Amino acid sequence: MRTLAVFGATGSIGGSTLDVVARHPDRFRVGVLAAHRNSEKLAQLCARFRPQCAILADPTMENDLRRRLASAGVECEVQSGMAAISEAAADARYDTVVAAIVGAAGLDSTLAAARAGKRLLLANKESVVMAGALLMQALHEGGGELIPVDSEHNAIFQCLPGERPPLAAAGVRKLILTASGGPFRGRTRRDLHDITPDQACAHPNWSMGRKISVDSATLMNKGLEVIEAHHLFGAAPDIIDVVVHRQSLVHSLVEYADGSVLAQLGNPDMRTALAHALAWPERIEAGVPPLDLAAVAQLDFEPPDTTTFRCLDLAFQALREGGDATTLLNAANEVAVAAFLEGTLPFLGIADVIEQVLAELPAEAVVDIQTLRARDLKARDTARRCIGGRC
Ligand code: NAD
Numbered sequence: 001m002r003t004l005a006v007f008g009a010t011g012s013i014g015g016s017t018l019d020v021v022a023r024h025p026d027r028f029r030v031g032v033l034a035a036h037r038n039s040e041k042l043a044q045l046c047a048r049f050r051p052q053c054a055i056l057a058d059p060t061m062e063n064d065l066r067r068r069l070a071s072a073g074v075e076c077e078v079q080s081g082m083a084a085i086s087e088a089a090a091d092a093r094y095d096t097v098v099a100a101i102v103g104a105a106g107l108d109s110t111l112a113a114a115r116a117g118k119r120l121l122l123a124n125k126e127s128v129v130m131a132g133a134l135l136m137q138a139l140h141e142g143g144g145e146l147i148p149v150d151s152e153h154n155a156i157f158q159c160l161p162g163e164r165p166p167l168a169a170a171g172v173r174k175l176i177l178t179a180s181g182g183p184f185r186g187r188t189r190r191d192l193h194d195i196t197p198d199q200a201c202a203h204p205n206w207s208m209g210r211k212i213s214v215d216s217a218t219l220m221n222k223g224l225e226v227i228e229a230h231h232l233f234g235a236a237p238d239i240i241d242v243v244v245h246r247q248s249l250v251h252s253l254v255e256y257a258d259g260s261v262l263a264q265l266g267n268p269d270m271r272t273a274l275a276h277a278l279a280w281p282e283r284i285e286a287g288v289p290p291l292d293l294a295a296v297a298q299l300d301f302e303p304p305d306t307t308t309f310r311c312l313d314l315a316f317q318a319l320r321e322g323g324d325a326t327t328l329l330n331a332a333n334e335v336a337v338a339a340f341l342e343g344t345l346p347f348l349g350i351a352d353v354i355e356q357v358l359a360e361l362p363a364e365a366v367v368d369i370q371t372l373r374a375r376d377l378k379a380r381d382t383a384r385r386c387i388g389g390r391c
């Protein structure tokens with residue numbers, strides 16, 4: 001029996017996790033549910049999953065959550081604040097942490113789970129992009145295990161040998177990440193001037209939170225995933241390739257020295273990756289319909305359009321630059337995406353802001369988490385200045 005701490009429980013990944021968990025009450029128990037500030041939804045989840053503890057990052061919502069739980073007759077510990085989430089990540093009562101907070105807000109709890117030697121189910125890719133080297137070091141020192149939940153990395157994890165030798169020793173020639181191309185695949189820059197947030201969030205294959213949906217539309221999601229693959233699998237930037245595959249059925253591939261290419265396929269439903277990571281090395285039912293290849297009939301592949309979607313190259317550029325460049329890239333992207341969603345930055349401006357931040361702030365060596373955090377704030381300030389036209 002595994003006892004889970006689910007961070008980001010009210011989100012898209014949180015919901016998919018709990019859907020799988022509900023199918024296997026004999027295997028999984030929910031210890032903690034944590035979210036940002038949606039007390040209504042968190043209270044409903046608590047009534048259904050009866051965790052030992054519920055946490056809201058926003059302390060101003062704590063009393064509201066207490067009131068809702070009391071009126072529903074649900075008994076559980078209630079806490080608030082980001083520090084409470086990180087403490088829960090390290091709490092020995094919970095052996096498995098689902099890191100599904102969106103953005104840099106997930107970094108502390110992800111690091112805390114890694115240091116505490118938990119089984120870490122990692123969806124929060126921004127924490128790897130921001131602090132990959134420190135996270136991998138914390139994981140090594142904590143002695144736990146990281147199972148990637150991002151579908152591409154989960155696919156690669158499944159296609160690599162179980163004993164996890166270094167890639168070269170395993171005969172790996174390339175990691176090939178698939179990208180759906182997002183809702184604007186096939187468009188040119190001219191078509192993208194007046195894109196609205198709702199258009200950008202209407203993903204053809206996946207239903208996801210708004211931030212990652214915009215990242216998919218700009219191809220920054222794939223850029224973040226290239227950086228994620230670099231850290232999770234120890235892959236040099238030159239052996240990571242991206243191919244556009246519009247059906248989102250091949251989730252990624254590994255090419256070996258002998259010419260073999262192994263892929264993982266499945267319907268585009270995050271419950272597959274989550275069920276795999278929850279039960280690994282076993283396999284369990286995820287509620288995902290079987291893939292009907294004869295009905296699919298065709299799988300298409302094409303190179304990414306990096307002229308229209310500049311964010312992918314910006315991510316490669318930051319990864320190759322090294323040091324804390326990917327921290328700056330992530331911070332600038334988070335600020336730019338938030339501004340786009342608020343209507344203060346055009347869609348094409350997202351890449352411009354990131355490019356300007358990277359040009360203004362040369363990369364520095366990664367020293368420790370405090371220094372990284374200061375650099376993250378500096379990049380956010382610079383991005384806000386750019387958006388305000390003062391760059
Ligand atoms: P979402 O917006 O649907 O949910 C985000 C969750 O994070 C919510 O529960 C919210 O309450 C919580 N949250 C936000 N800010 C917080 C804060 N300051 N403190 C504590 N909690 C906070 O997002 P999502 O689509 O579920 O994505 C979550 C993460 O998983 C992201 O990093 C995303 O890139 C990654 N991911 C998502 C998918 C997907 O299919 N949705 C696939 C791969 C990876």
Ligand code: MG
Nearest residue numbers: 150151152225
């Ligand atoms: Mg992904």
